Amino acid sequence: MSDKKRLEELHVLLTEHSYYYHVLDDPQISDGEYDRLFQELLEIEMHHPQWVTSDSPSQRVGAAVLDKFEQVPHRLPMLSLENGFDEEDLRSFEARLLRFLLTDVPPAGYMTEPKLDGLAVELVYEDGLFVQGSTRGDGHIGEDISTQLRTIPSIPLRLRQGSSSRLEVRGEVFMGRRGLEKLNQRRAEKGESLFANPRNAAAGSLRQLDSKITASRPLRFFVYGVADPADTSCKTQQELLEFLASLGFPVNDAVRFCPNIDSVIERFAELSSLRHTLSYEIDGMVVKVNDFSLQKRLGAKARAPRWAIACKFPAIQESTQILSVEFQVGRTGAVTPVANLEPVDVGGVMVSRATLHNGDEILRKDLHIGDTVLIQRAGDVIPEIVKVVPGKRKPDAIPIALPENCPACSHPLSKPEGEAVTRCFNLHCPAQRVRALIHFCSRAGLDIDGLGKKSVEQLFDAQLIRDLPDIFTLQKEDLEQLDGWGGKSAENALSGIRAVRNPTLARFLTALGIRYIGEVTAELLERTFANLERLCAVSREELLEVEGLGEQAADSILAYFSDPSVQQMLKKFHDAGVRPVVAELQKKSQPLAGEVFLFTGALKKLSRTEAKKLVKDHGGQIASGITRKLTSLVVGEKPGSKLAKAREQGKRILTEDEFIAMLP
């Protein structure tokens, strides 16, 4: 195949897979496979720079650093929304509509949409191609952030269907909770200031003259409208959202059509109780008259349309007082200051503690004991202090300072060059040990039934367990005699422990709590090295060859397994009968494990989607083309060029029936 053709093929493949991953949230290939295709694209583009188009997936990595943002006028102003807070405000919103329309017949329905806490942007498409993106600015003139927006994977660079020659869509760029948490964690480690909320994080990430920085931030996007619905043939907001989804835009799946104001009110209550379960923060619900012809009649006032209202949830920021500060020593020795607060209700939850992150953060916020502070809770994120409320400090307030010695073992603390985190490097520090034990037994570790945080602390204090393998030699008599325990709870814990004697290698590695080795990396290690013995003897080169494993992780593994005390611990595990196994053994129920399929031509008994689902349900993978990893090509009617190519490469060719016969 010519380079040019392959490039076009890669465009389609990468765009398609990125859409599956980022918009539909339903990845079809592994990250590694995607990266390989991406590298292939970069290589061809490097040899033929004249072929690079503005909608190439390679254009998402950021571009030259700008010296300023250009101004962009919006063809139609980007309005804001009027606010409401409760049922009463929603009812008077409808009453106002009716008065304006001189009728007592309520509108035929409303669309309700979560109000995301991010930044409003406008995206302009010409003949289906993304040409410009801008911030809202003052509503009339915004800033050109096209290169920054291009880096957001869920923003289509080309629409999936033809549409009118020019389309101006509007939506919200935001950062999910996990994304923000991870970003802040990285920033805390580097001693950089933290983003107080997802909105600041999104704005701060988009307003980067260096779009490579934007590209490194986990930004997401949801579309919620267009500048002028008359540019489309849609008659309602509901239709419009469906239309935008068909063009390839991500639409929030929590949007709902509500036939009347009562059901709007119901949805508001529902959304406010499930908001904490969403992977991103929302600060309210937007209600829009569904029918565009009614919207048009209603029109807008100076700053906001009459046909919509934003109903806000109760605040999740409150002010309270810092009573005292404690210093906690984590599993890796990191010392984290935690403030004890005068308990306060924040959006329905009592908060009495907040993390202060690290010493630099305390200095930056200039925190004193006794200060009145603004605190905020971001869903499942630990509450944190936003800032000191000025003017309320007492003259004798004492600034908070980090201790010089470990609060648990008195070992002198140190702060490695370039890190913001102060650590205790005493390997025998009891606080670190107990944390490691808690993690080992917790859900993030081996998930041992009957051994929660409190029990582990109790066993540690009673000196029944000092290191991880000790857990596996606990005796019933040891446990029974403890305060609050009895025969039954001892039995429970022991059977919980017995049940995890053969964890998968990946789970075992995650449970050990090796720095930089999370679930994903651990699985990568299991797949590549299959057993502990090999991992203990692995070289740096071998590790770096593993696709998806970085240098930090590689060095951490080497340091860990070459530590004599770790070797001793592993021996102890072995002696106690702990044998990690490879998930392979669990594969018996997954007959297609290790197989990589591709379908070509028309299938008769199965739809493509069902066929792919069957592969995945039985442990197999789907290839993106005739790739190195492909094991079998399943051929339907009128197969096309793939068949010849697969034959040429000696791949297994199956009919649809042969494929079905492989399933149990």
Ligand code: IVH
């Ligand atoms: S509609 C004229 N829909 O809320 C209609 N806005 O206070 C204007 N927002 O600047 C916007 N989610 O950034 C709309 N589903 C949604 C929204 C939404 C969040 C933001 C948007 C806007 C602000 C208005």
